[in-house]
Amino acid sequence: MGRPSTREAIIEAARLLFGERGYSAVTVKDVAVLAGYSPAMVMKVMGTKAKLYVAAVPDVPHSDVLAGDGEPVGFALVRRILHRRREGESEPWSMVALLVRDSPDHGAAQAELRDRYVNWIAGQIGDTSPARQKSQLVVCVVMGLGAGIRVLGLLERDEMNDADLIRQYGALVQSVIDDPALR
Incomplete structure (x- = not known):
């Protein structure tokens, strides 16, 4: 290339x-x-x-395309966030809140990015419900990890290794995805 x-x-x-x-x-x-x-x-x-x-404004995390890798979506999302941290790549999940807040047109940016991220997650997890509540919850949980790691410097690699973080936080994200009470 x-x-x-x-x-x-x-x-x-x-x-x-x-x-x-x-x-x-x-x-x-x-x-x-x-x-x-x-x-x-x-x-x-x-x-x-x-x-x-x-x-x-970042595209939906295109590098997070998950179809066909065999790993549950919640774990794969966490793995990609940690990969970007390790490689020094920008983190779309931590940037989105800042981009909306600082946008010259706050309302338009909020609507555009909300729809883009929620629709992308909905496609990944098969959420076809009209309100896409489950997808909204997943976006919130994943944005929390992205921002916690990048903005606040939480869960540094010397405090918790990536494998443990993928296992623990991935399970948290996956529990939202798998919750039958959420539609």
């Missing part, structure tokens, strides 16, 4: 910075430096900081 396009490099840099610092604390210059381009190039490619922000 070759070098990412200018647009892709700018968006990835913005995604990392917005996820770490939020909208108001990131400048176009910050994004340009991280991406390896001039601020003028960032503006030429993206138009405005607000458009850059919208483009940088």
Whole structure:
């Protein structure tokens, strides 16, 4: 695979910075430096900081596609979060709350990301209920892990090894998925 396009490099840099610092604390210059381009190039490619922000909102954790790996979804979700921490990759589950809060259009960002994440989880766990309550609960539990690890620095690797965390937190997530009382 070759070098990412200018647009892709700018968006990835913005995604990392917005996820770490939020909208108001990131400048176009910050994004340009991280991406390896001039601020003028960032503006030429993206138009405005607000458009850059919208483009940088992470997709549903596409690297969390779980179909066919044989591991229960709850455990697989936890495993992917820990993998991203270990590899130093951005964490969509911890970024989503910050991205909504700092969005130039809070209501639109909230609706868009809520629907995107809940619908993605619903597809993973087979939740076809109209309210998708179970999917909403799973999103909350998984976002809690992502934010706890990345934002608060909880469950550091020297405190608890990944295998134990996958076993314990994965069981928690899976218990929500498997609960027959939730529809």
